[in-house]
Amino acid sequence: LxxxxxxxxxxxxxxxxxxxxxxxxxxxxxxxxxxxxxxxxxxxxxxxxxxxxxxxxxxxxxxxxxVRVFARLRPFLPNDKRGPDEESAITVNVDGLSMSIVDPNKEGQQRKEHKFTFDKAFAAHQGQEEVFQEVSEFVQSALDGFNVTLFSYGQT
CATH class of the missing domain: 1.20.5 (Single alpha-helices involved in coiled-coils or other helix-helix interfaces)
Incomplete structure (x- = not known):
């Protein structure tokens, strides 16, 4: 209680x-x-x-x-040189959109230059990261379900 x-x-x-x-x-x-x-x-x-x-x-x-065309100049290898002061016959122009090829110097003749234009031209010093940065939007489009083709030629 x-x-x-x-x-x-x-x-x-x-x-x-x-x-x-x-x-x-x-x-x-x-x-x-x-x-x-x-x-x-x-x-x-x-x-x-x-x-x-x-x-x-x-x-x-x-x-x-x-459709876009990119070109990448591979680095100039030591075996590519014939002489110690020789330069590459191919150069990427400052605009980043074209490359020039200069005919080898022949005695008594003026060197002839051939210019090729692309959507993007990569110089020899530009690495894989820069190339991928440029093509990454294609990868994104493929992931989004759009049809994409990346065609590469040559050794990279």
């Missing part, structure tokens, strides 16, 4: 705590539902924006030209 009052008080406290817990649980469930709804909306936006990015990427590709 002595503890009957305390037991009753504890029972009342437990009921109040269960009631508060129920309200808190409902509040959390509503919040979770709201956040899941927002997450779904944001996922839809990302999906739409990804589609837009793909279209724009393809438009850029078409504007730049569906």
């Amino acid at each position: 002595v503890y009957a009052g305390e037991v009753e008080l504890l029972k009342q406290t437990i009921k109040e705590m269960e009631k508060d817990h129920g309200h808190g649980k409902d509040s959390y469930e509503r919040r979770i539902s709201e956040l899941e709804g927002r997450l779904h909306e944001e996922e839809q936006k990302v999906f739409q924006m990804e589609g837009e990015r793909r279209k724009l990427q393809n438009t850029i590709q078409e504007l730049r030209g569906n």
Whole structure:
């Protein structure tokens, strides 16, 4: 009997705590539902924006030209030289869009230069990273589901 009052008080406290817990649980469930709804909306936006990015990427590709020609001059190797002061007969011009080939010097004749233009010309000192940077948009287009062909000729 002595503890009957305390037991009753504890029972009342437990009921109040269960009631508060129920309200808190409902509040959390509503919040979770709201956040899941927002997450779904944001996922839809990302999906739409990804589609837009793909279209724009393809438009850029078409504007730049569906067929492009790049050329890369390989480094001048020691075995390529005939003499210690001899230079390469092929040079990439400063514009980065053309290469020039100069006929070998023949006695008494003026050296003739032949110029070839490309969408991009890479000099001998430019590495694989720079070449990949230029062709990476083709890789992205392929990943986006567009048809792409990269044709390479020669040793790299």
